[in-house]
Each structure stands twice: as structure tokens, then as C-alpha cells.
Amino acid sequence: MIDKLEAIKARFEEVSQLIVQPDAMSDMKKYSQLSKEYKDLDKIVKKYDQYKSVVDQLQDAKNILEREKDPEYREMAKMELDELSPQKEQLEEEIKQMLVPKDPNDGKDVILEIRSGTGGDEAAIFAGDLFRMYKRYCEKQNWKLNVLDLTEGTSGGYKEIISTVSGEDVFGNLKYESGVHRVQRVPATETQGRVHTSAATVAVLPEMDDVEVEIDMNDVRKDTFCSSGPGGQSVNTTYSAIRLTHIPSGLVVSCQDEKSQIKNFEKALKVLRSRLYEIELQKHNEEVGAQRRSMVGGGDRSEKIRTYNYPQGRVTDHRISYSVHNLPTVMDGEIGEFIDQLKLAENAERLKEGSM
DSSP, X not given: OHHHHHHXXXXXXXXXXXXXXXXXXXXHHHHHHHHHHHHHHHHHHXXXXXXXXXXXXXXXXXXXXXXXXXXXXXXXXXXXXXHHHHHHHHHHHXXXXXXXXXXXXXXXXXXXXXXXXXXXXXXXXXXXXXXXXXXXXXXXXXXXXXXEEEEEOBTBSEEEEEEEEESSSHHHHHGGGOEEEEEEEOOTTOSSOOXXXXXXXXXXXXXXXXXXXXXXXXXXXXXXXXXXXXXXXXXXXXXXXXXXXXXXXXXXXXXXXXXXXXXXXXXXXXXXXXXXXXXHHHHHHHHHTTTOOOSSOOOOTTSEXXXXXXXXXXXXXXXXXXXXXXXXXXXXXXXXXXXHHHHHHHHHHHHHHHTX
């Protein structure tokens, strides 16, 4: 591990020099990559420096015990050993987690898609609750969420709502949310007080640029229509909304959140690119599935991942059998505890595979 950390530190020093060169910003794409690498390596190097400091202090305490005869000095050295040994173990564990290979998409922004599933009107209301939950979580992370397109439910909520989320390490955190979310509660439309089970699906797609996913525009049909959602005076008066149909795959994407047709086109193209990437990724995962199928990182839309039980105030993540009994807090955007536990579970899997 030490050899790997020394190599990381050497690379960090190299990147530190490259990023301040006079011509560093002449290639903005390369500069952006260097900036991200610097930021990622900086976290590991700081943790490594902290670890080395603790190791040096431990060695000093051991040396005192070996040489000193004075009982007072020996007692102080023993106290330092008792205090520093757990710190060393904790730092080693943290560094191991940091050294687990990252998904190259973790730093990307995302397309967040929420759709009502089984349960009729109640499923649409639940989809709306999930959207609010993610919106609150994004606010707490200082991420920016923009709605691209939505279809409202007849009794509230959404049949479908598609958004972009931008910020730091968005996909690396939200990717665990892909799958089927199930709710158990008495719907507002229920007259006899019976608990119903409804569901909504969540898809979290990394935003891909045109270099990573190339689209032949000859394969795309573009249609324009009048916006039907928020947008001021231009709503229903100008053909600013965009619908893109990718003919080979049959994928259809709409965007109507901007007054500008050009901006709506650009955003719709982003969604289309991300969905095409997801299709290719699913094909790849099926091919290598026999080799590795992560317990928590699959992102399968058909997999039931979490249940929100209102009568018991409980939220359970089925992938790691982890439950909390603070449902109102979770629905107010406090989902970080689940994400942290899922990260730990996936990292443990990867560490286990690496030691095989």
C-alpha cells in the first residue's frame, strides 16, 4: 500500500506542476482533466501525510519505551501508543477505501428520471414525493437541479419527471438510487383506511458528451411543439419545445423547460446521449455479468431496491438489508446515510475481489 501511495504522491506533485504552466489553459479539456485529477489526488495525499505523521509519532513512543527508564516518561509513551494505535488503524481503513478503483463516471452530472409504476394515482403521488426527496437532497449538497420535462398525475405528483443534476461527484452518489422504489401506506384516495403498495422507478444516467457517445444526426428526427409547462408568456404561443426520436433504437426524448428552441434541443440531445450510453452499458454488463455482478452497483431499473413503510415509519434498503426508522426525515432529503452504507458495501465487495 505504501508503494502505491508514494506513486500517487509523485503523480500529485507532477500534476501540481503541470497545472500552473503558462500554457496549461490553452487546451481547456486537458486543463479540466488535470484539475479534476489534482482534486482527487489531493484528498489521498493529505490522508497519507496524516497517516505518516501518526506512524512517526508511534515510532517515537516505541523508542521512548525501549530507551527510557523514567516511569513518568514511560507512562506518557504508553498513553500515546494507546491513543495513536486506533488512529493508525482508522486511517489505514480510510486510505484503503480511497484506493478502491472509482467508476470513471462518478464525477459526472446526471439525468434523473422518475416514473410512476404500479399503483395508479397513488404511484404518481409517490413519484412526486421521491422527486421532492431528491430535490431536497440536492439542495443539501449544493447541487443544481433543473427539470427538463414532466407529465403530471391526475391526482397530483408525476407520471414522469426528468431532470438534470449538476455538481461535484453527482453520479458517484446518486447512482445507487436506480431501481424500483416501493411505498406502503394508506393513499389519500382510500376511503376504508387500507394500506396499499405502490411503486415508482428511478433511473440515474451519467451525462455523456459528444466525444463519449457519438450520434449520427441522420438517425434523429426532430419535432417541435408548444410548451405546456412553466415558461411565462411564451407557453402555448411558440414552438420552442423539442421532441427527438432516435430511429434505430426507437428512443423518444422531449424537453420544454427553456423558452429557446436551441437550448431545449441541446438538453434533449444530452438526455438521448445518456440513454444510448445506458443501453450499451446494459449490453456490456450482460456480457460480463457472469464475471462480476455488483450487489449494489447494478442500477437495474427492474430491481426492487427500497421500501418506504409509512405505518411503521421505516425505510429499508433491500440490497444491504439496512433499515432506519425515521421515514419523515428521509423523505425530506436525508438519504446520505443509505448512500454511505451502499458505498461501504460496494467498496467491501471490490476490496474482497482485489484480494482474491
